[in-house]
């Protein structure tokens with residue numbers, strides 16, 4: 001939990017000031033029964049009105065000071081806990097951004113969201129509670145004990161007998177319920193995951209009529225969450241009454257022995273009232289400590305879960321270089337040198353995806369990549385962007401290992417249009433400018449024209465100002481793809497990767513985009529991944545990937561002769577006259 005130190009350092013002054021006001025408030029609470037005892041024994045018993053007035057006013061003044069302290073402490077506690085939670089969420093977000101794709105895959109999106117929201121809120125609630133009641137409880141508890149001993153040391157023995165039993169019960173509560181609160185948070189991850197899966201695949205769920213199945217899945221996870229939460233709370237509510245019972249035994253014992261004391265004249269009624277008052281304050285303090293412990297147990301589980309993310313070191317790093325620090329010899333060239341890659345997910349064995357990938361691309365060349373489903377095409381593209389690092393071998397960009405580029409340099413040089421177009425809520429122009437926020441309106445329109453998006457954008461109700469819903473829900477698949485291409489082009493990259501980026505557009509549009517790309521961007525190195533032969537057959541060279549290995553590489557006509565896979569795909573996809581180029 002070392003990551004919490006920085007927040008302690010930042011907010012300790014305000015935190016300690018809140019605790020100071022809390023202590024004054026506790027002191028005001030502790031003085032009340034003693035004053036009351038004086039009023040009863042010296043004012044009421046001797047009908048001394050002026051004594052009652054003086055001490056009554058003093059009690060009012062102390063109550064007023066207590067109230068002012070409570071208000072100040074409340075304001076401070078809200079400020080500190082809100083700002084602390086805001087900082088923690090922000091830092092956690094930045095940490096998640098710094099993790100490699102492998103590390104994010106290992107955690108999973110749902111649990112990261114729960115940690116960023118629900119877990120942070122739990123820690124915030126605890127921090128707020130500390131400044132409001134948790135610190136007050138021990139102060140009032142210990143203060144009550146001291147005042148009670150001062151009032152009557154023999155009756156205090158009862159308090160001293162009751163206190164260790166209660167401490168033991170609180171400890172047992174903490175020990176038993178802690179594992180359940182961890183399980184509750186874990187179950188919450190599952191509920192979030194099933195909701196996330198449903199929302200991201202809502203159309204597929206509906207098309208396949210799987211709503212009932214998804215509902216059942218959600219229901220199952222929700223029931224587990226409900227069961228675990230109930231068990232955790234039941235454990236807490238079992239210990240609460242036990243503690244109550246123990247304290248009430250103590251109160252009865254005090255009244256019993258106090259009654260005997262008043263009868264034989266060794267004690268005053270006012271003192272007994274004050275003693276039971278301190279006993280009740282002690283009861284309140286103990287209940288608060290018990291609540292504080294159950295909050296602590298929950299917060300501890302959440303703090304550990306946040307710590308699992310905060311304390312992890314990113315397993316991929318980028319050098320911190322300025323663009324001018326590196327001399328690039330062959331802009332736009334790309335080389336894969338005997339690259340091997342496998343996915344690892346936690347303790348699971350590694351899943352080999354790419355083996356001995358060795359090829360080079362010249363500046364300005366267009367390379368088509370084709371291969372069966374799951375042959376590793378997208379993974380190969382992801383390696384160029386360093387979403388993952390190879391297990392063996394190296395990837396060279398402009399003659400330099402990509403590991404030598406800063407993240408900013410690499411992302412500037414290589415742009416990708418991913419397989420699944422992802423747009424953001426905002427206008428069309430904002431979405432295209434996402435690729436380069438400094439691009440002028442003319443540059444945006446130019447990129448849209450090359451991506452064959454300009455015509456359909458102008459037909460939208462507000463043209464380039466038309467709003468796009470979250471994820472681009474109000475656009476067709478082909479429209480989303482074309483905007484994604486425009487967004488990548490506006491970066492003016494040296495290497496453009498199109499990962500099945502025209503799968504949702506018709507053959508004519510596909511051809512138009514390819515022709516425009518070729519004409520508009522001279523010298524742009526292009527890697528086109530596609531399942532459609534028509535999309536890549538005009539490429540300068542084509543790489544055939546099969547089961548993670550390069551089956552063949554060459555021009556369309558050469559591959560017809562030397563790659564069985566390529567020949568079969570051409571036979572299936574192209575009409576006889578189309579098979580030979582030109």
Ligand SMILES: Nc1ncnc2c1ncn2[C@@H]1O[C@H](COP(=O)(O)OP(=O)(O)OP(=O)(O)O)[C@@H](O)[C@H]1O
Nearest residue numbers: 105343351353371372373374375376377378379380
């Ligand atoms: N994040 C991941 N974690 C573990 N395995 C993965 C991950 N991403 C992909 N894979 C696996 O790697 C293999 C190659 O996937 P990849 O997406 O590169 O194939 P592809 O050739 O692009 O497929 P497609 O043509 O269907 O898009 C597949 O077996 C896939 O299950």
